Amino acid sequence: MAKAPVTVTVTGAAGQIGYALLFRVASGQMLGPDTPVRLKLLEIPQAVKAAEGTAMELDDCAFPLLDGVDITDDTNRAFDGTSVALLVGARPRAKGMERGDLLEANGGIFGPQGTAINEHAADDVRVLVVGNPANTNALIARSHAPDVPPERFTAMTRLDHNRALSQLAAKAGASVTDIKKLTIWGNHSATQYPDIFHAEIAGKKAADVLGVAPDGSGGAAADDHQWLTEEFIPTVAKRGAAIIEARGASSAASAANAAIDHVHDWVLGTPEGDWTSAGVPSDGSYGVAEGLISSFPVVSRHGRWEIVPGLEINDFSRARIDASVQELIDERETVRSLGLI
Ligand SMILES: NC(=O)C1=CN([C@@H]2O[C@H](COP(=O)(O)OP(=O)(O)OC[C@H]3O[C@@H](n4cnc5c(N)ncnc54)[C@H](O)[C@@H]3O)[C@@H](O)[C@H]2O)C=CC1
Ligand SMILES: O=C([O-])CC(=O)C(=O)O
Secondary structure, three states: OOOOOOOEEOOOOOOOOHHHHHHHHHOOOOOOOOEEEEEEEEEHHHHHHHHHHHHHHHHOOOOOOEEEEEEEEOHHHOOOOOOHHHHHHHHOOOOOOOHHHHHHHHHHHHHHHHHHHHHHOOOEEEEOOOOEEEEEEEHHHOOOOOOOOOEEEEOOOOOHHHHHHHHHHHHHOOOOOHEEOOOOEEEEOOOOOOEEOEEEEEOOOOHHHOOOOOOOOOOOHHHHHHHHHHHHHHHOOHHHHHHHHHHHHOOOHHHHHHHHHHHHHHHHHOOOOOOEEEEOOOHHHHHHOOEEEEEEEEEOOOOOOEOOOOOOOOOOHHHHHHHHHHHHHHHHHHHHHHOOO
16 A cells, blocks of 8 residues: 655755755655655745745656645644654854854744644654754754654754765775764764764774774874874864855755755664764763753664664763763753743
8 A cells, every 4th residue: 555645844945955855855765765755845935936946846857756745934834744844944144143143043943943843743743953053953943842752853963974974984995885883973063073983994993994092192103193183073073164165155965965864764764783973862871961952873763763872982082072062051051041942
């Protein structure tokens, strides 16, 4: 028997990421080749026409799995019956705006969207926040949805994870498929910590392959600790800014790709013997303050993210995880003081 269509809501549908994302969702790359999708596109009134143009192109693809497209500027209607909510639309940082201003502007978007999800979404709703600052926007949305299990609100760090995979593979002369158990910890910001100390390259410990010792004492090659601290970590953490510099616009296709990967793995499971990274509500694991939406090593089993337990954290990693988590604590304090959570 054919499966029932799954309702997927995309906010900011007329934006750059929306344009790169919708066609892949409609083609079945996110939920699998046997799951029809019904799309709901939310935009601000000025961008509804552009979203209609995208919907015309979706029609023109004649995707067999696309069961319908609904375009609206009404938040309640956009989340009616939704099972997958991709919160992409956000207020971009304008010139002269402080981080607090940005958080406040986004509170005006993610608070009402959380409320609408609480009231109108399907019982199995899963939420992925892409719009920046993604972790704290997810926290704001979640705090407005008391009837939705908290673990259904997640923030995207899969793009950072994929960037780290690619950088590590290039350094090791390996394929990305040879690399397992890489982790992004903390915030989707320049403080994030891409951790290679549990990673494996073709079954061997990445730190051994690369001669990187956690205390900087060197290994096979003295330069490799420097590669970790001065190349790998900053390249991954500042990749978004480097793309903006090069392209004149922020990452769009790679961000859409990461959103597809995140939801695909959440719904359909992560492969055995590996894990990925996602911003999920902390249960206090690894000393991360409970309730923060922080990036962790995660697997998905039976449709739920689980934080990978029991990893040993060396002092090098500890300091970097703590710094990124502190930034999340500070953002939480700011939105609390603004009455947004
Ligand atoms: N977590 C991550 O790894 C990444 C996050 N991002 C973030 O994703 C967000 C979107 O990026 P782009 O698509 O490139 O931006 P964009 O500016 O091209 O598109 C954003 C769209 O959101 C819409 N929008 C604004 N407020 C809205 C609201 N209240 N409801 C519905 N739609 C609304 C705008 O009209 C616009 O069409 C940005 O915040 C960006 O910083 C981008 C790359 C990676
Ligand atoms: O900084 C931005 O707006 C884009 C972003 O999050 C990224 O590419 O990681």
